[in-house]
Amino acid sequence: MARFNTKSVKARVTSAVKSTGRTTRTHEGGRGHLRDARSELFLLSVANFVSQQTFYETGDRRDDRFAALVRRLAVEDPEWTAGLLGWLRGDGNLRTASLVGAAEYVKARLDADATGGPTGRQVVASVLRRPDEPGELLGYWTSTYGRAIPKPVKRGIADAVRRLYTEKSLLKYDTATKGYRFGDILNLVHASPDPAKPWQGDLFRYALDRRHHPETAVPPEGARVLTAHRALMALPVEERRAVVTGDGGAERLAAAGITWEALAGWLQGPMDKAAWEAVIPSMGAMALVRNLRNFDEAGVSDEVAATAAARLADPETVATSRQFPFRYLAAYQHAPSLRWSYPLEQALGHSLANVPSLPGRTLILVDRSGSMWSPLSDRSQLNRADAAAIFGTALALRAADADLVQFGTSSQAVTFRAGESVLKVLGRFGDLGGTNTTEAVRRFYRKHDRVLIVTDEQATYHYHGDPTEQVPADVPVYTWNLAGYRAGHGASGEGNRHVFGGLSDAAFRMVQLIEAGENADWPWTVG
Known part of the structure; x- marks a missing residue:
């Protein structure tokens, strides 16, 4: 039988x-x-927006629990912990938890004098995917552990800097509002240019000049975006709006790396219909989602809105943006105009295509x-x-x-x-x-x-x-x-x-x- x-x-x-x-x-x-430590850390990680309150736990309490679990497992199970942190920033698309986790991974292994398993340098480099993140990680480390920055953090950041720093990233993220400017980071971690990118040495020198001698800093020869940006910055304020309203204004702004966040400051005036219509073509998908109400309040034309709506609803754009479906729901709930409803409905559907x-x-x-x-x-x-x-x-x-x-x-x-x-x-x-x-x-x-x-x-x-x-x-x-x-x-x-x-x-x-x-x-x- x-x-x-x-x-x-x-x-x-x-x-x-x-x-x-x-x-x-x-x-x-x-x-x-109760769950084992790996299970508890995983579930906390994928739901943790760091320093954010939840119904039952304060942000500080959740952060302490998260950091303690990372420090424990960085020593007990470094392979698994490194895999978690890299996945969080990659497929998991969770920035802050992965950056905090990488810093705590390094600290725990230094304190325990641990060897074997993925190095702190490898883990730090693996979670830095956007040009502003080296500064974010440095900000977390120095505010938590002081200004003495250990070699694994420096070397991991240096590896990321060579991968991430470009002309456009310099313009977008190297701003006076940051505690650590690109030049500060280059000095701190002693990052050398990538040999495969011959232009990067000049870019690094310019980043240092922008930080320490902004009044005399000149873009390197051949840096087209930086040169175009400098030319726009040199225009008298009274001539700037003509760039926005004139023929080819959108193309000129895009070529100079002018973001929607920077445009109002450059114009030194309101973000009116013309300003939005000039910058919408170069805005990223999620920047569009966040500004739908602003478009309507400024009176952006139906023609321009239709091009933005088509991008929002494009399956490839949705996939590339890697945004959570709830982002589209939030936009749908708060967008004032019906012209955004169906494109957002389509975008939400595309974001759930893999269910x-x-x-x-x-x-x-x-x-x-x-x-x-x-x-x-x-x-x-x-x-x-x-x-x-x-x-x-x-x-x-x-x-x-x-x-x-x-x-x-x-x-x-x-x-x-x-x-x-x-x-x-x-x-x-x-x-x-x-x-x-x-x-x-x-x-x-x-x-x-x-x-x-x-x-x-x-x-x-x-x-x-x-x-x-x-x-x-x-x-x-x-x-x-x-x-x-x-x-x-x-x-x-x-x-x-x-x-x-x-x-x-x-x-x-x-x-x-x-x-x-x-x-x-x-x-x-x-x-």
């Missing part, structure tokens, strides 16, 4: 995020499951409790409740057969039709008070093939029971943690119970790996 080689046999799969078997209390007093299409029957539960309504960050206009609803709705719309449910103290089904836009379905979600995940699962689970819960995992004390235990052990339950709190609402890592984190559609692809019989490893190690 066959006992193991049967038609129904399934490979045993595991998840990277694992519980320890120990329990604690959630912030609301409910039963919570998987799940076969069979799927139960999707979206947390709309009170703690989910805190902003994603102090600068964000969007909250975790809406971010959860975006992904829950996208999953439901793409699934073969899905039940979409919102829950808090109570729970209720959210109706949708095949082919509807995510934004229309979002309007049917509400604010549902406390967090009774267990009851929501118990009420709506009806022999589904899988259950997905998008939540902060913070059940209140009077709601008893592990929500994942309401589902048979052979049915997978996937939890997306959007806040990175220490305790989870259920055990994870083994036996069809899986936890992921963050606000990227990349995490949702883990479902397909697990159900194909593959282990859901850390995202930077998945082939």
Whole structure:
């Protein structure tokens, strides 16, 4: 009699995020499951906007927890920690957490006199992807640990500087508002030019002149952008608006590297219709998203708005911008004109293009409790409740057969039709008070093939029971943690119970790996 080689046999799969078997209390007093250090750091990292308040934790408390976990694992497991930090800044697209983490990685390994594993220099270089980030990392280090900068930090920054510093980056990011100018950084880290870039030596010397002798600094010969910029800066103020309103004004501004942030200062006047129309062609996708209200208030023409809208809705532009879907939702909610609505709806759809299409029957539960309504960050206009609803709705719309449910103290089904836009379905979600995940699962689970819960995992004390235990052990339950709190609402890592984190559609692809019989490893190690 066959006992193991049967038609129904399934490979045993595991998840990277694992519980320890120990329990604690959630912030609301409910039963919570503790995770191992790597799992806790991963979930905190993908939800951490550094120095930002959450509903249950102050920014300082979260930052201290984050730094302590990085320092511990930088010594205990440097390969894994270096992989996490590089992924955070790359595919994870989280700048600040990765920069802070790299600095703490270096500090911990220096304090422990640790050797082996990725060097501090390698880790620092791996997280610096934008020209302003060397200064950001130096700012964090010196404000936290003083002005003595260790060699791994200096060398990692020097490697990044050779890769990142160009004419346009100098104009965009080397401004008087920065504590560390490009010239300061070059002096501090002793960065030498890249031999493969013969123009870089002259550029570095010019950056030093701009910092120390701005009145006599002259762009190097052949530096076309810097020369064009200098020519515009030399124009009398009364002649500058004619550049904007004249033929070829947009091209001239772009050639000189004049950004929208710098244009008002250069004009020394308001950003009116003509100014916006001249700079819109050279603005990046997310700069457009952030300024839609400004365009409307200035009276930008429908013709120019149509070109901006076409760029917003372009799938390739959306993919290249690597912005989270909630950025487009925030813009949609706050853009005053209907001419932006459909392009933003399209952009949001494109940003969710990689959400998987799940076969069979799927139960999707979206947390709309009170703690989910805190902003994603102090600068964000969007909250975790809406971010959860975006992904829950996208999953439901793409699934073969899905039940979409919102829950808090109570729970209720959210109706949708095949082919509807995510934004229309979002309007049917509400604010549902406390967090009774267990009851929501118990009420709506009806022999589904899988259950997905998008939540902060913070059940209140009077709601008893592990929500994942309401589902048979052979049915997978996937939890997306959007806040990175220490305790989870259920055990994870083994036996069809899986936890992921963050606000990227990349995490949702883990479902397909697990159900194909593959282990859901850390995202930077998945082939």
